[in-house]
Amino acid sequence: MTEATDIFSILHTTRAMRRLKPDPVPDALIRRVLEAGTAAANGGNTQKWRFMVIKDGAKKKAVQAWYKKAFEEVIGPRYASSAAPPGVTADKYHRQHSAVEYLTEHFHEAPVWIVACMEDGANPNRSAGASIYPAVQNMLLACRALGLGSTLTTRHLLFEKEAEAALGLPPGVHSYAILPIGWPMGKFGPVGRGNLAEFVFGDTYGETWAGLTD
Numbered sequence: 001m002t003e004a005t006d007i008f009s010i011l012h013t014t015r016a017m018r019r020l021k022p023d024p025v026p027d028a029l030i031r032r033v034l035e036a037g038t039a040a041a042n043g044g045n046t047q048k049w050r051f052m053v054i055k056d057g058a059k060k061k062a063v064q065a066w067y068k069k070a071f072e073e074v075i076g077p078r079y080a081s082s083a084a085p086p087g088v089t090a091d092k093y094h095r096q097h098s099a100v101e102y103l104t105e106h107f108h109e110a111p112v113w114i115v116a117c118m119e120d121g122a123n124p125n126r127s128a129g130a131s132i133y134p135a136v137q138n139m140l141l142a143c144r145a146l147g148l149g150s151t152l153t154t155r156h157l158l159f160e161k162e163a164e165a166a167l168g169l170p171p172g173v174h175s176y177a178i179l180p181i182g183w184p185m186g187k188f189g190p191v192g193r194g195n196l197a198e199f200v201f202g203d204t205y206g207e208t209w210a211g212l213t214d
C-alpha cells in the first residue's frame with residue numbers, strides 16, 4: 001500500500017522520489033496538499049506565502065533548461081567529486097546521483113509543480129525562508145501520505161533571476177522551492193541519515209547530549 005496515515009511512518013519514509021510517472025494527478029489531491037502546506041506555522045501568521053500550481057509544459061521546460069544548466073555546471077561535478085554523507089553507503093550515494101540526473105532530464109515531465117513563493121519584497125533571507133519551508137515540508141509529507149512522490153528542489157536558484165523570469169514571478173516575489181509532483185515509479189522506503197550522536201549536542205556544542213548515552 002503506498003498511502004500512509006501514521007505520522008512517524010510518514011516522517012521516516014518521506015524520501016526524495018525523483019522518478020515520477022507523467023500520468024495526471026487529480027486537482028482534488030493537489031488541493032489537499034496545498035491545504036496541508038498552509039496549515040504550517042509562519043512568522044506572525046502574516047501568510048506572505050504564495051503557491052503556483054504549474055502544469056504548463058512550456059513554462060516547466062523553460063525552467064528545466066536552467067535547472068539542467070545548473071546540474072551541468074555545478075551539481076554534477078560536485079557529485080562526481082564528493083564522498084557519501086553520514087548514514088549513506090557509497091552504493092546508495094551512487095544511486096542517488098543517478099536519480100538526481102534522471103530528475104534533471106525529466107523535471108518538466110512531472111505532471112504538476114508546486115512552486116513555493118514568498119511576497120518578501122527585495123530581501124529574501126533566512127527569516128523569510130523560515131516562514132515558507134515549514135509549509136514546503138508539510139506538503140512533502142502530505143504527498144507521501146497520499147502516495148504521491150515529490151522532492152524538495154532549490155537548484156533553480158543557482159540561476160535565480162533567469163528561472164524566476166521563466167516562472168513569470170512579479171517584482172518583490174521570490175521562489176523558495178519547486179516541488180515536482182507525480183505518481184512515483186518506485187517504492188517509498190526509509191530515509192538514510194547519520195546517527196543522532198553526530199548531530200546532537202548538550203549544553204556544550206560539540207559534546208554529545210547525555211540523553212543519547214543514558
Ligand SMILES: Cc1cc2nc3c(=O)[nH]c(=O)nc-3n(C[C@H](O)[C@H](O)[C@H](O)COP(=O)(O)O)c2cc1C
Pocket residue numbers: 014015016017018096100103151152153154155156191192
Ligand atoms: C534545501 C534542499 C534543497 C534540495 N534541492 C534539491 C534539488 O534541487 N534537486 C534534487 O534532486 N534534490 C534536492 N533536494 C533533495 C535532497 O537532495 C535529498 O533530500 C537528499 O538527497 C536525501 O535524500 P532522501 O530524502 O531521499 O533520503 C533538496 C533538499 C533540500 C532540503
